[in-house]
Amino acid sequence: MIDQVVILLGPPGSGKGTQATRLSAELGVPHVATGDMFRTQMEEGTDLGQRAGRYMDSGRLVPDELVTEMLFVRVDGEDCVEGYVLDGFPRNLSQAESLDQGLEGRWSSSVASLEVPDEVLVERIAGRLLCREDSNHIYHASFSPPKVEGVCDECGGELYRREDDNPEVVAERLYVYREQTAAVITHYAQDGRLEPVDGNQGPDEVYRALRSAVEGSDVEEGG
């Protein structure tokens, strides 16, 4: 059991989704990914999905008021009482401050940041394939291809490429990361809470480094 929130930071394509999926499964707590939540809303055609989609399609951040409330409603859920792995939030200083306030006194948190050079990010995003049935089933056309092209090994779901994983939008997302999200890294580094993790290795090596970074901040394993 853990009573801790793991905050996983890193630029687009750094492996947050891949690592958060494994960490949350092994820790037995939910993987909460704001990008996945918005994509679900878009697929369902909700008002929130339509509003968020306009920003996502161009690579900009969805406005804080749309993100923060959605996130806090989600982590108030019964399944998050023992902790959760947060992927894709916070993405600017104001979100980091909201999260600090939301967590204050209730949770301890560990913050890990996946570090990957830009040229590797671009390669990873260019080959990313996601499963329509379960956003935790993540593939790469060259680095971790499915056994059968276009089909998820785990559930048989159809694999697809994200619309925003095209070169123009990726360039904008990397720019937005540097302009707005990098400040979040500095915020946690100044607090002394940041655990940098070398994300430019194979997924198993990254996972080992992440586990030890997170354990160093006192996450207990088990259930």
Ligand code: ADP
């Ligand atoms: P990636 O996996 O490439 O880091 P995500 O799936 O986390 O991308 O996010 C995709 C898009 O969703 C972002 O480009 C942004 O438009 C929107 N988004 C996700 N999380 C947030 C957030 N915390 N604040 C603002 N926008 C967000």
Ligand code: ADP
């Ligand atoms: P993020 O959530 O940070 O945007 P993902 O976990 O979706 O990143 O990974 C982006 C792409 O890179 C996916 O296609 C994934 O299969 C691949 N990938 C993730 N981690 C690694 C790694 N350590 N080495 C090579 N490819 C990776």
